[in-house]
Amino acid sequence: MNLRTFLLGTCSAVALAGLAQAETLTIATVNNGDMIRMQKLADDFTSKNPDIQLEWVTLEENVLRQRVTTDIATKGGQYDIMTIGTYEVPIWAKQGWLLPLDKLGPDYDVDDLLPAIRSGLTVDDKLYAAPFYGESSMVMYRKDLFEKAGLTMPEAPNWEFIADAARKITDKNNEIYGICLRGKAGWGENMAFLTATANAFGARWFDENWKPQFDQPEWKNALDFYVKLMNDAGPPGASSNGFNENLALFQTGKCGMWIDATVAASFVTNPHESTVADKVGFALAPDTGLGKRGNWLWAWSLGIPAGSQKADAAQKFIAWATGKDYLKLVAEKEGWANVPPGTRKSLYENPEYQKAAPFAKMTLDSINAADPKNPAVKPVPYVGVQFVAIPEFQGLGTAVGQVFSAALAGQMSVDQALASAQQLATREMTKAGYIK
């Protein structure tokens, strides 16, 4: 045997061994209850697909976003499946960074996906990511405190009622605050809440020519209303409260109302974590009678980077994780209350789910009421309810969030904050070429 045949033989042996080896999918995901549950239940997938192995990279949301964005922008190829949100999908799909999901199989039933969620993940009629769970925002309130104050929460309240109720419930001596809202600066923290709320007040980020609108009276009304309400009926130090801080306040019985992500419903009603689990009621996010409610729309979804070598296996996994059978599997193993919400119509038609999740109807109504392609009262050139789906928004949203947070903390007036936001946005949008 000469050297050449030996080398050829070795090469083909190595190649064959490679073929016989199982394919490994690396999945990047966020740390939340539903995703962790998916990891635990993934044995069901690997036992049905013995030729595919799974490797998980779980990271905190903001770290994950930075990590996967670097990877996909440089075509690093570290991940076969990425967990991304409704903010990333339209931007990435337009860049050609994501593969369209067209091989999810005949049983997948794409038409069963909730239309609002599906539309946020669709670009040019192609689905670029499959929703794993969806959420909107709603009012969570303490039924006992409302009763004590002689108030009844309507199913679809307006902001006037909310503000009035918040001021009545507030009892600062006993550390009871009428309303807890986000104040911590960040495009995904206070700006998610304020952008969605501003929609209800008739405000918008940009007009049809991408001109920032912070100098308009609608923004002034919205921000003024928020700052006054929080000063009168909010907890101290609200300008540093995000989702987690408000969750802790609500669970320890210090908030009369909290308007935030629907995913919080399962936390605040869990008796192991919450001291007020049996006293929580739900209502739609408030409006001001202009036709838009301040509820947002988000879906953690699974997508495949373009150029992936393992696209077929990855689609198989996505079809499993976001399919109807997965919902049944979770229900079987962990009960209906733990099924990832907000993605499929069939789940909300299921009587067992309706019984197990008291917040089901409210979640569905909130999601259905959000329209990412038409979020504000006036027309807008962008997609997104609580964000603007352009790459510049992360930086700009956080910068504006900082001045609004400063207004809440009393470091500047509402007028100063809005002027500053207008200036920041005009500069950024001009630099990025939106304003000619």
Add this chain to the structure above:
Amino acid sequence: MARNVSTQRKLVTTAVAWTIGILIFFPILWTFLTSFKTEAQAIASPPAFLFFDWTTENYFEVQSRSDYFKHFMNSVVISFGSTLLGLLIAIPSAWAMAFSPTKRTKDVLMWMLSTKMMPPVGVLVPMYLIFRNTGLLDTRTGLVIVLTLINLPIIIWMLYTYFKEIPGEILEAARMDGASLAKEIIYVLTPMAIPGIASTLLLNIILAWNEAFWTLNLSAAKAAPLTAFIASYSSPEGLFYAKLSAASTMAIAPILILGWFSQKQLVRGLTFGAVK
């Protein structure tokens, strides 16, 4: 002659020292205590200090969810590997600068330090591309190299100051006796600088162990060290403070224990040459 210090004054300084010590240590103690609470107790207000139902449930949960040992081994390889490689490069460079300085030595030292002044995220994309093109993404080798490079200025600076304290005449004497350059560094200089080298080693292992920008951004599944292990338990939407505390305790315990045992060496090294 020692100064006369009144008992009262001694008491005051002792109390102040203890207060500062406890203040600095408190976050670690609090993390440790929280790791034994349930999630509901972890956010309770007012918080319970010692009297709560101690539970080890969080540790079991963390262990069942992620492979601690794999992350631990990656951390060990990356921190020790980068520090040893750094020392190999830094000892000769510090020797050169301490014993045969030129007109530009000070500038070179300053230039090296200036590389630490740039925020790392500024070079993330070029670094990521280099790593991708050389196949170093998500490898321990890649992380060892990058941590060596970022810690090298500190290693060289520390060694340089220690070496400056060693009289050049001793090295000259070794040279007179016919020692080659390598022998001079290995058998004469290094043994005399052991306290300094040891504290540089320890400090850099700690720095590399805790480095959380590059290790998070250049690793995925295979080379992920304990920093990634902690990051997988933090969440902006969901209160997992007890589990996060358990994961943090597990991640810092090894380095804390190492620091505890080598405390004497570390302090001795850091104050080496302080008395002129």
